[in-house]
Amino acid sequence: MASVEFKTLNNGEKMPFIGIGTWQASDEEIETAIDAALEAGYRHIDTAPVYGNEQAIGRVLKRWLDAGKVKREELFIVTKLPPVANGPSDVEPTIKKSLADLQLSYVDLYLIHTPFSLYTNEDGSFKLDEEGLMTPDLRTNHAATWVEMEKLVAEGLAKSIGISNFDKEQVGRLLKTAKIRPATNQIEHHVYLQQRELVDFCNAEGIAITAYSPLGSRGIAAFNAAAGLVRDLPDLIEIPVVKEIAAAHGKSPAQVLLRWIIDTGVIAIPKSTNAGRLRENLNVFDFKLTDAEVAKLLALDQDLRVCDFAFFHGVERHPEFRFKNQYTK
Numbered sequence: 125m126a127s128v129e130f131k132t133l134n135n136g137e138k139m140p141f142i143g144i145g146t147w148q149a150s151d152e153e154i155e156t157a158i159d160a161a162l163e164a165g166y167r168h169i170d171t172a173p174v175y176g177n178e179q180a181i182g183r184v185l186k187r188w189l190d191a192g193k194v195k196r197e198e199l200f201i202v203t204k205l206p207p208v209a210n211g212p213s214d215v216e217p218t219i220k221k222s223l224a225d226l227q228l229s230y231v232d233l234y235l236i237h238t239p240f241s242l243y244t245n246e247d248g249s250f251k252l253d254e255e256g257l258m259t260p261d262l263r264t265n266h267a268a269t270w271v272e273m274e275k276l277v278a279e280g281l282a283k284s285i286g287i288s289n290f291d292k293e294q295v296g297r298l299l300k301t302a303k304i305r306p307a308t309n310q311i312e313h314h315v316y317l318q319q320r321e322l323v324d325f326c327n328a329e330g331i332a333i334t335a336y337s338p339l340g341s342r343g344i345a346a347f348n349a350a351a352g353l354v355r356d357l358p359d360l361i362e363i364p365v366v367k368e369i370a371a372a373h374g375k376s377p378a379q380v381l382l383r384w385i386i387d388t389g390v391i392a393i394p395k396s397t398n399a400g401r402l403r404e405n406l407n408v409f410d411f412k413l414t415d416a417e418v419a420k421l422l423a424l425d426q427d428l429r430v431c432d433f434a435f436f437h438g439v440e441r442h443p444e445f446r447f448k449n450q451y452t453k
């Protein structure tokens with residue numbers, strides 16, 4: 125079993141540097157994958173209600189906990205307040221639903237999934253306007269939602285609280301009123317989208333960064349296609365410099381991409397449902413990149429976002445939506 129290193133968060137909690145991402149996997153795939161991940165030594169699992177798999181994950185966790193194969197305190201479970209319900213009154217009922225589905229009494233980290241919000245109908249479907257676009261919920265108030273997030277810590281429902289997809293201005297604004305500083309900001313972060321200014325700002329403020337889509341979200345093409353989006357996305361695994369560095373260390377390109385992230389103190393949550401690739405992604409603590417290799421990887425930055433949320437058609441009309449539109453000019 126791979127031995128994993130930990131990042132100490134601003135409240136003293138310890139978060140494994142590598143976790144398993146769980147977006148875009150069926151219940152069946154994720155049950156098998158979580159089993160394989162726990163066998164391989166993963167203890168950090170990243171999920172969200174919008175991934176639709178909390179119940180499946182909960183079933184595996186219950187089996188492992190009941191069998192005494194893992195202790196609750198060894199696990200680091202992250203879930204999120206969804207983009208379709210992130211007002212203050214949504215916080216407590218939504219985490220309670222996640223906890224019921226995960227069959228847990230607390231999560232280790234609860235994140236506001238996005239700084240923006242969209243309306244849904246009573247049946248959970250997106251509320252569309254007359255143009256067929258998703259309707260932005262303009263009541264968004266991060267400070268008010270954060271007050272309710274802070275209560276979760278006091279109530280013991282979340283050990284740590286944080287944010288996701290917040291830009292520098294949004295983080296700074298939240299810090300002006302927050303009594304509990306966010307433990308992490310989970311953002312897209314990889315060699316082609318390094319977001320150095322945001323990463324440095326969060327680090328200086330004691331907010332750890334979690335890198336999502338650390339391998340460039342290789343499965344997002346199908347998701348985008350289903351939403352009618354045409355995207356010419358790069359494959360980070362195929363970047364020649366990454367391949368060269370991998371060969372020099374006898375490692376895979378994915379391991380180099382992940383090692384580069386954790387070398388800078390950033391946590392990474394690669395998703396895989398393949399047992400071999402899950403082991404590969406965790407097996408990154410036994411080598412180190414040279415300064416010259418790090419410099420080559422830093423030079424790859426293209427400010428290229430793969431997960432731009434354009435699949436939420438109309439979301440760009442929300443004032444807290446800040447991702448630039450780089451695909452349709």
Ligand SMILES: NC(=O)c1ccc[n+]([C@@H]2O[C@H](COP(=O)([O-])OP(=O)(O)OC[C@H]3O[C@@H](n4cnc5c(N)ncnc54)[C@H](OP(=O)(O)O)[C@@H]3O)[C@@H](O)[C@H]2O)c1
Nearest residue numbers: 145146147336337338339340341342343378394395396397
């Ligand atoms: N907060 C947010 O808004 C947000 C947004 C996006 C993602 N996330 C979180 O971050 C996690 C990771 O991001 P992601 O799923 O977008 O993308 P990712 O982890 O960058 O890439 C996953 C893709 O890479 C493949 N893969 C995994 N390991 C590999 C390896 N060693 N070699 C080659 N290919 C490999 C996977 O296929 P196989 O499964 O077939 O191995 C899958 O297609 C998500 O699952 C989710 O938990 C959060």
